[in-house]
Amino acid sequence: MSTQALSLYQIEELSFQALTGAGASETGARSLAKAVAAAERDGIKSHGLVYVPNYCEHIRCGKVVGQAEPQVSIPSASSVVVDAGSGFAHPAIDAGFEKLIELAKENGCAGMAIRNSYNCGVLGYHTERLAEQGLVALGFTNAPASIAPVGGKKPVVGTNPFSLATPNGKGGVAFVLDQSASVVAKSEIMMHARAGKAIPEGWALDADGNPTTDPDVALKGSMAPSGGYKGFGVGLVVEVLAAALSGATLGTQASPFSGTAGGPPKTGQFFFAIDPQTFSGEAFAERISDLVASIEEQPEARLPGQRRLSNRAENDVNDIEISEELLEKVKAFID
Amino acid sequence: MSTQALSLYQIEELSFQALTGAGASETGARSLAKAVAAAERDGIKSHGLVYVPNYCEHIRCGKVVGQAEPQVSIPSASSVVVDAGSGFAHPAIDAGFEKLIELAKENGCAGMAIRNSYNCGVLGYHTERLAEQGLVALGFTNAPASIAPVGGKKPVVGTNPFSLATPNGKGGVAFVLDQSASVVAKSEIMMHARAGKAIPEGWALDADGNPTTDPDVALKGSMAPSGGYKGFGVGLVVEVLAAALSGATLGTQASPFSGTAGGPPKTGQFFFAIDPQTFSGEAFAERISDLVASIEEQPEARLPGQRRLSNRAENDVNDIEISEELLEKVKAFID
Numbered sequence: 163m164s165t166q167a168l169s170l171y172q173i174e175e176l177s178f179q180a181l182t183g184a185g186a187s188e189t190g191a192r193s194l195a196k197a198v199a200a201a202e203r204d205g206i207k208s209h210g211l212v213y214v215p216n217y218c219e220h221i222r223c224g225k226v227v228g229q230a231e232p233q234v235s236i237p238s239a240s241s242v243v244v245d246a247g248s249g250f251a252h253p254a255i256d257a258g259f260e261k262l263i264e265l266a267k268e269n270g271c272a273g274m275a276i277r278n279s280y281n282c283g284v285l286g287y288h289t290e291r292l293a294e295q296g297l298v299a300l301g302f303t304n305a306p307a308s309i310a311p312v313g314g315k316k317p318v319v320g321t322n323p324f325s326l327a328t329p330n331g332k333g334g335v336a337f338v339l340d341q342s343a344s345v346v347a348k349s350e351i352m353m354h355a356r357a358g359k360a361i362p363e364g365w366a367l368d369a370d371g372n373p374t375t376d377p378d379v380a381l382k383g384s385m386a387p388s389g390g391y392k393g394f395g396v397g398l399v400v401e402v403l404a405a406a407l408s409g410a411t412l413g414t415q416a417s418p419f420s421g422t423a424g425g426p427p428k429t430g431q432f433f434f435a436i437d438p439q440t441f442s443g444e445a446f447a448e449r450i451s452d453l454v455a456s457i458e459e460q461p462e463a464r465l466p467g468q469r470r471l472s473n474r475a476e477n478d479v480n481d482i483e484i485s486e487e488l489l490e491k492v493k494a495f496i497d
Numbered sequence: 498m499s500t501q502a503l504s505l506y507q508i509e510e511l512s513f514q515a516l517t518g519a520g521a522s523e524t525g526a527r528s529l530a531k532a533v534a535a536a537e538r539d540g541i542k543s544h545g546l547v548y549v550p551n552y553c554e555h556i557r558c559g560k561v562v563g564q565a566e567p568q569v570s571i572p573s574a575s576s577v578v579v580d581a582g583s584g585f586a587h588p589a590i591d592a593g594f595e596k597l598i599e600l601a602k603e604n605g606c607a608g609m610a611i612r613n614s615y616n617c618g619v620l621g622y623h624t625e626r627l628a629e630q631g632l633v634a635l636g637f638t639n640a641p642a643s644i645a646p647v648g649g650k651k652p653v654v655g656t657n658p659f660s661l662a663t664p665n666g667k668g669g670v671a672f673v674l675d676q677s678a679s680v681v682a683k684s685e686i687m688m689h690a691r692a693g694k695a696i697p698e699g700w701a702l703d704a705d706g707n708p709t710t711d712p713d714v715a716l717k718g719s720m721a722p723s724g725g726y727k728g729f730g731v732g733l734v735v736e737v738l739a740a741a742l743s744g745a746t747l748g749t750q751a752s753p754f755s756g757t758a759g760g761p762p763k764t765g766q767f768f769f770a771i772d773p774q775t776f777s778g779e780a781f782a783e784r785i786s787d788l789v790a791s792i793e794e795q796p797e798a799r800l801p802g803q804r805r806l807s808n809r810a811e812n813d814v815n816d817i818e819i820s821e822e823l824l825e826k827v828k829a830f831i832d
Contacts, residue, residue: 237775240575241605270576271769273606275776298742300734307791314798318791326734328741339734341727371797389724392676395801396731398788399635399661399674406663406784407633409777414791434606434769440572441610442744449741453733456642456653456749462706463649466730 166489167481174199177214180495184218185228186250193252197283202482205473208349209283211484211492216420217250218495223422226250226280232257240265242274243408248426251282251303255431259288263295266435275408276431281305281419286340286467289327292435293335300434301325304404306427307413309344310384312391315371317384320413320429321348322400331438331447336454339466343397344385351377351385403432501824502816509534512549515830519553520563521585528587532618537817540808543684544618546819546827551755552585553830558757561585561615567592575600577609578743583761586617586638590766594623598630601770610743611766616640616754621675621802624662627770628670635769636660639739641762642748644679645719647726650706652719655748655764656683657735666773666782671789674801678732679720686712686720738767 168176177198181191194217201209221228230249234257237243242261246254258274265272282288282303292299305320321342330336346365354361355377363373366380374380387393405412410430417424438446457465503511512533516526529552536544556563565584569592572578577596581589593609600607617623620636627634640655656677665671681700689696690712698708701715709715722728740747745765752759773781792800 238603238605238772240607241772241775243776268573269604270573271606271608272575273769273771273776277777298737311792311795311798314792314795316791316795318788318798324734326737328737339730341730345724387724388727389680389722392723392728392731395674395676396727398801399659401788402633402661402663402785406781406788407771407773407776409780409784412784412787412791414787434608436608436742437573437576438742440576441578441608441742442612445744446741449744449747450737452747452749453653453736453741456651456747457646457649460646460649460651463646463653466733 164486165483166486168484169481170199170203170477173202173211173482173484176492177211180214180218180492181221183495183497184221186221187229187231187253190228190230190250190253193256194250197252197287200287201284203474203477204284204470205477206284206470208347212488213283215491215495219422225417225422225424225426227426234258234261236261236265240269240272242272244274244276246276246279248278248428249280251276251279251431254279255282255288259291262433262435263292263297266297267437270440271434271436274433274435277408277410278426278428279410279430280427281429282431284340285323285325286327286338286470288433289325289340290335290338292433293327293329293338296329296333296437296439297435298329298438299325299327299436302400302404302432304401304410304413304416304429306416306418306429308348308385309387309394309397310367310371311394312387313371315369315384318414319343319394319397319401321385322397322404322413324396324400328450329438330450330454336450337465337467338470343387343393343400345388345393346385348385351380355381404430408432499821500818501821503819504816505534505538505812508537508546508817508819511827512546515549515553515827516556518830518832519556521556522564522566522588525563525565525585525588528591529585532587532622535622536619538809538812539619539805540812541619541805547823548618550826550830554757560752560757560759560761562761569593569596571596571600575604575607577607579609579611581611581614583613583763584615586611586614586766589614590617590623594626597768597770598627598632601632602772605775606769606771609768609770612743612745613761613763614745614765615762616764617766619675620658620660621662621673621805623768624660624675625670625673627768628662628664628673631664631668631772631774632770633664633773634660634662634771637735637739637767639736639745639748639751639764641751641753641764643683643720644722644729644732645702645706646729647722648706650704650719653749654678654729654732654736656720657732657739657748659731659735663785664773665785665789671785672800672802673805678722678728678735680723680728681720683720686715690716739765743767
């Protein structure tokens with residue numbers, strides 16, 4: 163398979179051109195294109211350039227309103243609400259973050275709800291940007307239901323990731339944690355299905371709630387929550403915050419993120435931003451430094467997000483190889 | 498073993514008398530005594546009357562400053578900071594909650610940090626009281642380190658529970674989720690050790706980070722995180738919020754909650770309170786109702802906190818049997 167080496171700048175521009183070509187607004191396309199380049203930079207291929215044709219198709223089939231303008235409101239002093247208008251999540255998050263950062267610094271903490279939204283890509287990409295502003299950030303995003311409650315059969319919550327990004331109290335980011343409520347990502351099971359390979363026991367359940375190693379059976383059943391009922395509990399917290407509290411669509415009622423059927427998923431996000439200076443002042447940096455050291459001093463242990471950072475260090479220097487086949491697909495959306 | 502039947506009122510009064518007898522302030526003793534009675538009411542025996550002699554001993558040995566007065570400050574519009582002064586966590590939480598509820602309703606959301614604190618008992622007891630005020634509540638509490646990062650050997654975070662309590666948007670509480678970051682509570686392993694019984698594989702690790710079924714070896718090693726690195730991740734979030742952001746003592750540096758050695762643990766708590774009316778108005782109640790129904794309609798699935806509620810229904814009607822032996826121990830602290 164022949165490839166081409168692209169810089170991160172080229173990846174962003176190519177994504178931007180394809181997205182606007184498919185019908186996205188310039189603001190929306192820019193938000194998304196930056197996130198696509200950031201995913202490639204961090205080696206998160208699943209949310210890199212490979213996703214751009216999906217985004218473009220989702221504009222064309224009406225799953226995403228390409229020209230949506232996020233409506234930001236400030237219902238009270240520490241709260242931001244964004245209606246994404248069935249557009250992409252990224253420009254809605256970007257529009258709200260400006261206010262969220264301001265309010266969190268002013269009032270010690272603030273919350274932001276996004277409704278009528280869509281898959282927000284890599285959740286840690288968003289929380290990290292709050293941590294870069296010196297804020298402790300918590301992010302939550304819901305997804306179409308795929309995890310059943312323990313003992314049940316019917317999915318109730320999605321793989322519903324949450325993320326914590328924490329500043330180091332000295333102008334930098336200490337670490338970014340970003341994890342889903344399931345044992346593995348649904349895409350892992352899809353990959354096994356495509357390859358005709360069995361999945362390990364413990365990843366998924368069949369439609370009757372029994373363990374299965376058949377990926378096709380798993381895709382008609384449910385994803386196993388990480389750590390059993392505690393993983394389901396984490397997914398439930400995300401659902402309450404990102405869907406109920408945001409006034410977004412519950413995972414049980416949302417259309418799928420993949421494929422072109424069902425119209426806009428209208429799912430949601432919720433973010434908290436907290437100013438550590440307000441709560442613990444100088445003590446914060448010292449404690450974060452000690453906490454990070456207690457993990458880093460153990461040779462086999464890793465701080466969350468380390469793999470992304472080592473990919474980033476490499477991709478900041480070297481171009482990224484992109485297959486000609488993918489390039490063709492992306493370029494097909496450029497007028 | 499002979500027992501006596503006590504009403505919840507009698508349990509609260511007895512606890513109050515013992516705690517003041519041991520040297521607690523009346524305010525502190527009342528906060529704690531109410532929580533003890535609430536734990537008995539919900540069938541959480543480990544935090545019921547059986548804990549009162551420990552609390553009393555901890556005052557006497559100086560692990561808790563019985564006469565501490567929590568200092569509440571409001572550094573900015575949506576933030577509450579409480580210094581528990583090495584006293585009990587309960588009166589510090591109670592003192593802060595008054596302000597937290599007010600600020601969350603005024604500003605849409607607010608955060609509360611507690612430092613120089615202690616074991617806060619049943620975390621869900623605290624978040625539930627915020628949900629009773631119509632607020633979505635998140636609570637986090639740190640503990641002496643007992644969970645090592647995956648791949649590591651040395652404990653970095655405690656069993657660090659978090660809790661979500663959500664109102665139903667119609668004046669009541671929808672459910673309370675309260676779970677620790679470990680597979681099981683440390684007390685389960687202690688019980689096996691006392692009984693000389695092996696523990697199931699997967700509960701704990703030895704001092705070299707290898708799985709063990711020997712409870713004594715486990716107590717010198719570390720607790721297994723629920724769901725592997727994702728459980729450790731949840732514990733890490735709690736540590737960042739309840740310890741670093743609160744300016745409390747990290748789990749790696751805190752003295753144990755059990756026994757009488759080491760002085761005050763000075764650990765911390767963090768709470769968020771969010772007003773759903775501000776963020777999603779009428780949509781909130783509808784979504785919570787649908788979410789709850791999607792779990793309750795599955796016969797074998799259970800909403801978080803259901804066992805506590807069924808115990809509560811029973812204990813609201815019937816007295817609770819308390820062993821004479823425990824009664825003697827508690828009464829020994831009454832002047």
